[in-house]
Amino acid sequence: QSVLTQPPSASKTPGQRVTISCSGSSSNIGTYTVSWYQQFPGTAPKLLIYSNNQRPSGVPDRFSGSKSGTSASLAISGLQSEDEADYYCATWDGSLNGSVFGTGTKVTVL
């Protein structure tokens, strides 16, 4: 089971802002930077956010990340139908000496 906890689902109407939380501990989020991934069914995950709040080239600025203490969050503003996907947080865990992923959140655009 994952050591990073996310809400299983989130839903908003187009144009609204949705926020996804990711809760960890001192051995992971509390010490290391957080990444976020977007995944569509049947495809590989895509890096959306790295180093807590940085966007790779090509990722729209509607996506933003933040971290505070042992929690992180991903926000999607101006939600679009194409944003309907699964989202995962991830970081390194110093106790496990390995990467850890969040439980995943399915975003639905109503």
Next chain:
Amino acid sequence: QVQLVESGGGVVPPGGSLTLSCAASGFSFSSFAIHWVRQAPGKGLEWMSFISSVGSNKNYADSVRGRFTISRDNSKNTLYLQMKGLTTEDTAVYFCATGLRHGGHAFDVWGQGTLVSVSS
């Protein structure tokens, strides 16, 4: 272009073995650590294992330690995952992934995945 391509998946009976491969191209494979991540049907992502750039440092998730072995051949730009003692719980799509541009733990390059199905 930068690419990771997994192969070797298939159907295997419980208790069986399988070796997955991940062929890299378009970047200096020997300079980067690389990871295996799996996803069971309808489930979330689960980190499996990583190996350092020269293969001197490895680690595994508790769920596979002692059964899976990660290795790499930098002369062939290829990553491997030897899987033994497979159970139905190991049924999943297996991805290889690496972090090229934004730090080793931000995986910006992923393969397309290869499906392992453990079934009698």
